[in-house]
Amino acid sequence: xKVLVIAPHPDDETLCCxxxxxxxxxxxxxxxxxxxxxxxxxxxxxxxxxxxxxVRIRREEAMxxxxxxxxxDYEFLNFEDSKVNVKSKEVExxxxxxxxxxxxxIVFAPSPFDRHSDHSEIGKIVMKLFPNSYFxxxxxxxxEGEEVKFEIKDxxxxxxMALEEYxxxxxxxxxxxxxxxxxxxxxxxxxxKLDKKD
Numbered sequence: 001x002k003v004l005v006i007a008p009h010p011d012d013e014t015l016c017c018x019x020x021x022x023x024x025x026x027x028x029x030x031x032x033x034x035x036x037x038x039x040x041x042x043x044x045x046x047x048x049x050x051x052x053x054x055v056r057i058r059r060e061e062a063m064x065x066x067x068x069x070x071x072x073d074y075e076f077l078n079f080e081d082s083k084v085n086v087k088s089k090e091v092e093x094x095x096x097x098x099x100x101x102x103x104x105x106i107v108f109a110p111s112p113f114d115r116h117s118d119h120s121e122i123g124k125i126v127m128k129l130f131p132n133s134y135f136x137x138x139x140x141x142x143x144e145g146e147e148v149k150f151e152i153k154d155x156x157x158x159x160x161m162a163l164e165e166y167x168x169x170x171x172x173x174x175x176x177x178x179x180x181x182x183x184x185x186x187x188x189x190x191x192x193k194l195d196k197k198d
Contacts, residue, residue, distance in 0.1 A: 001024070001027075001029040001030070001105045001106065002029070002030045002032070002102060002103060002104045002105050002106075003021075003024050003029055003030065003031045003032070003104060003105070003106045003107075003108070004031075004032050004033075004034065004098070004099070004102055004104035004106070004107045004108070005017050005021060005031065005032070005033045005034070005107075005108045005109075006034050006036065006095065006107065006108065006109040006110070006122060006126060007033065007034065007035050007036065007110075008035075008036050008037055008084065008110055008116070008118040008119050008122050009035065009036075009037050009039045009042055009058075009081060009118065010035050010039045010058040010059065010061060010062040010076075010166070011039075011042075011058075011061075011062070011163070011166045011169050011173075012110065012119075012138060013033050013035070013062075014065050014069070014159070014162050014163055014166065015138060015163065015173070015178060015182045016108070016110075016136035016138060016182060016187060017108050017136065017187060018065075018069055018152075018155065018158075018159040018162050018163070018187075019150065019152025019155035019156070019159050019187050020108070020150045020152065020187050021033075021069050021070075021071060022069055022070065022152075022155045022158065022159075023150065023152065023155065025069065025070035025071065026070075030073065031070075031071050031073065032071075032073040032074065032075070032098075032102055032104070033066065033071050033073070033074040033075075034074070034075045034077060034095070034098060035062060035074070035075070035076045035077065036077050036079055036084065036091060036095075036118070036122055037077070037078075037079045037080065037081040037082070037083075037084065037118055038055045038058070038059075038076070038078050038079065038080060038081055039054065039055065039058040039059075039081050040052075040054050040055050040058075040080065040081045041081045041082050042054070042058065042081060042168070042169060042172070043168055043169075044171065044172060048168070054168065057168050058166075058168060058169075059076060061165055061166045061167065061168060061169075062074075062076075062166075064165045065162045065165050065166065068158065068161065068162045068165065069162060075098070077091070077094055079091055081118070082117065082118060083118075084117065084118040084121040084122060085117050085118075085121045088121055088125065091121070091122065091125060092125045092128070092129070095122075095125055095126065095129060096129055099129055099130060104130075106133075106134065107126065107130045107132075107133040107134070108133065108134045108135075108136065108189065109122060109123060109126035109130075109133045109134075109135055109136075110122050110123045110126075110135065110136060110137075110138065111123045111135040111136060111137045111142075111144065111190060111192070112124040112126075112127050112135070112144075112192070113137065113140070113142045113143075113144050114137050114138055114139050114140055114142075115139040115140035115142075116138065116139040119138060119139060123135060127192065127194070131192075131194055132191070134148060134189035134190070134191065135189060135190045135191075135192055136187075136188070136189050136190075137190070138178070143190060144190055144192050145190040145191050145192035145193060146190065146191045146193075147188060147189075147190060148188070148189045148190070148191060149186040149187070149188050149189075150186060150187045150188075150189070151185060151186055152185065152186060152187050153185040156183055156184070156185065159183060160179070160183050163179060163182075163183070
């Protein structure tokens, strides 16, 4: 089985899918993680925000986490953080190319209903390219489609340790209560049906 996890920023893949990733890796399935943006604006530190230094830090954090999760196949697309809607066509072309080459059986991606524009734009693109994906919500509580839960009870501690590796993000994750929301016994996804009238 081939699994593809698409994350808007470095840390979304761990926040929403780390336990599920570990479950697939342990079963011997192939897992590829794609990080769409460079994450350059994801810092409360005014001196770091928007810098190449933060891009490097976040990439290094992600690579340490991938090692912890057992992910050997990953790709950074390096689109500018918070600008996915401006580069939507290029993002779609790149994700389409990855889907054609990798040929995944299962895809995890951000929800088209997420409140963050990078997340929702990527979600809309994936909905078009691979509508049978499992979609996750980080920002906001809008839940669309059929809820699917993956049990990660035995992975919780390791997931929490992996999230701690995102040192540039951890204070923000705590501030927005995302650690509490995403370190329970289950990871929650949604199967979204396309409107037949479209």
